[in-house]
Amino acid sequence: MARTARHDAIHALVDVKQGLISRELFVNEELYQQEQERLFAHCWLFVGHESQIPKPGDYFVSAMGEESVILTRDREQRIHVFLNTCRHRGMKVCRYDEGNTPVFTCPYHGWSYGTDGRLVGVPYYRECYQEQLDKAEWGLVEVPQLVNYKGTIWATWDEAAPPFAEYLGGMKVHLDTLLDCRDGREGGSEVLGGVQKWVMPCNWKFAAENFAGDAYHNISHRSVDLAGIGPSGAGRRDTVERSTAQRLGASFPDLGHGAVSFLQLDDVPYTPSYQNTPIVEEYFRHCYEERKRRLGKDARLLGLVGNVFPNTAYLARQPRSIAVWHPRGALKTEAWRWFLVDADAPPEVKDVLRHYYLRYSGPAGMTEQDDMENWNYATLASKGVIARRYPYNYQMGLGQDYGTYDSPGVLTDRIAEQNQRGFYERWAAYMDGARTDPRNGGRNDGRATRKGARPGAHRPESRGKPPDADGRSRSGG
Amino acid sequence: MSVINLRHLQPGTKIGLADGSTVEVVSNPLDGIWVFARYLSSPRDTSLIGTEEMIFAQDIVEIR
Structure with a gap:
């Protein structure tokens, strides 16, 4: 297919200007196969x-x-x-x-x-x-x-892919809220326990776009918050510092990444979160103060959630973890989740976090179960020939500009779907060849990138x- | 001739090869297919004596 025709075909499915995404992206086996060559063979x-x-x-x-x-x-x-x-x-x-x-x-x-x-x-x-x-x-x-970025190993099959730092771009500051020590030192994490692996009957992009910053679906987790699985053993499912901070949705449509973090606007004191376990509470209080001392005003940024294009997601604070949505077919995804902790955290802290992480995430985690229900049934309900005629709606916040904060990316201070639109804008660029065509200034011409695998x-x-x-x-x- | 289970070969074990060589197991990756061994004798090539090589399971004919 000529690139122009391919471009038209892809953009008939992805219309970010109108906020419309075809269901074909989530159920079509041919598109899935094209993703393997055009996207996964090139991305970090x-x-x-x-x-x-x-x-x-x-x-x-x-x-x-x-x-x-x-x-x-x-x-x-x-x-x-x-x-x-x-x-x-x-x-x-x-x-x-x-x-x-x-x-x-x-x-x-x-x-x-x-x-x-x-x-x-x-x-x-x-x-x-x-x-x-x-x-x-x-x-x-x-x-x-291959790159070792603060302990995390990333690789690409594309010899001509840009360096990882360039690929990451402004997403770095958000990813760092996951990878840096809780007290502000760079890196220093380790994997806590084993890697959880499970299979979901849904397309991988459901999970990726959700973690790119779908802050709209909180209602799905209301039952979890009612049950009270927070770190303290009660209350909201994650930590509460966010209640004293400004939401910061960050989209990087030219890179495909998306994040939601929180920006503290004032000098906010530590918010108790582990009241039931004094050793852990004291540890995190100490880390909070140390981080403020080390990073100064940069410590105001508190990470929440994000997705590094295409399929690596994270939860930056609680439960601190990385997830990869491995594609296993148009209608199948194998999810892997790594839980992180500061390597030099006390054993008591690691143990409490391990229990909290398992309450929250993974196939038996209460919050992750909610997400899977949504993705799995959305997939099932999108397979039919009638259902496929109707695109999904990604219009929340369309045309609005909230870029008032000193942080990279396209920003919002409220719930919006700009991160999802950014994700699919990048997806379309890879799929239509614009990203990989040297005539477009791309450095990822697929014809020139096979050397490492020949x-x-x-x-x-x-x-x-x-x-x-x-x-x-x-x-x- | 019984089949030798390579996973049971400990370092120091002396084994005979199909070409008449004798080697001593240096380490065992426990993959059931190879062992690392040092040549003690080789009627085929005396320059091999003292050298280490990966020895394939089907070249091993006996434990000595």
Whole structure:
């Protein structure tokens, strides 16, 4: 399809100016397949956390779009992300969720790879290959770009994708409210417990756009607030500092990210949230004061929720976590949720948070169950040929401008659907080729981005260290 | 000849290979397919003696 025709086809489905999005985006298998090539093969995707692979040989099997990948740390402490498929016949070389190993061995014919991706073992190498097989050409396929951003590992299959910091843009300040220590120090988080994984019968974009900042659906969680699952064991499901702050919806339509944070307008004292557990209450009071001291006026920004385009969502404060909405079909999503905590938090704090996080999130979490009900039944009710004729409405706040705060992005101080419109504006740009066409100034021409994945391209010994978020070479360790 | 379960081979175990070589297990990744081993003897190539190699399960014929 010529790009102009593709553009017209996509924008017939996504009309952000009118605030109308076709239901086809949520049920159409052909669009879903196109997303894999045009979007997931180009975007920066969250893979895992460095605390999941602290030692050489540690690995965590993750996913990038539909692709199974291995996040691992080699003997030299370098972090890698490899496609989890043998170069010989494609069998998975790692079938466990996580662990430690000196080699990834394919169970089919026995090809074996080091944790640096090199092909190190080939059965009958002398007898049947006559030592003619060039092992250096047949290592595991490795992502061409990888970054360790404050402990979180992100990767892209697109060699020409912009550096992660550029990809993140103004979303950084919001994402940092998740990743930085509660007392304002940079980074310092670790994964608390295991990764929760579950499957939902809905399209991945329902979850992504919800976490991009759907503040309109609070009514869905009213029963949770009535039950009182807050950190103190009562009251609203999350922390209460937000009641003394200004809502700050931030959309980045040229990047696709969206966030809702809160901005304290005055010098607000700490708001007690863990009254039932004095040690935890004292810890968070201390962190709150320290953060104000370290960050000054920047400490006024309190993160709530956000989605890094396309499918990495977070809850910045309570329950502090990252979720990835893995696409598994037009009507199926595999959700993974990582819970974070400051690595040096006292054990009592981690234990209380673990219980609170589980009350709130994950397949058994009361709030996440509410969300899934909505997404699952919306999907079911959108499949029919009649239902598909009627687009969804994204018109809340359309045409209004609230940009009065000193913060990047398109901002609102009230509930609006600008973040969702921004998400789909970016989605359309990827899908119609505008994002990836070099004639449009894009750096992501799909024809030029396959190098990292082409057969024989993998040469780990010459690859050097992965860049950091600013594009500089750095150690992944 | 019984099939040898590689997962039971501990470091230090001496094993015989199909080409007549004898190697000593250095480490075992427990994948059931390979072990890391050092050559103690090799009628095929004496330069291998002392070197370490990954040994494929089907090349192992006996425990010595």
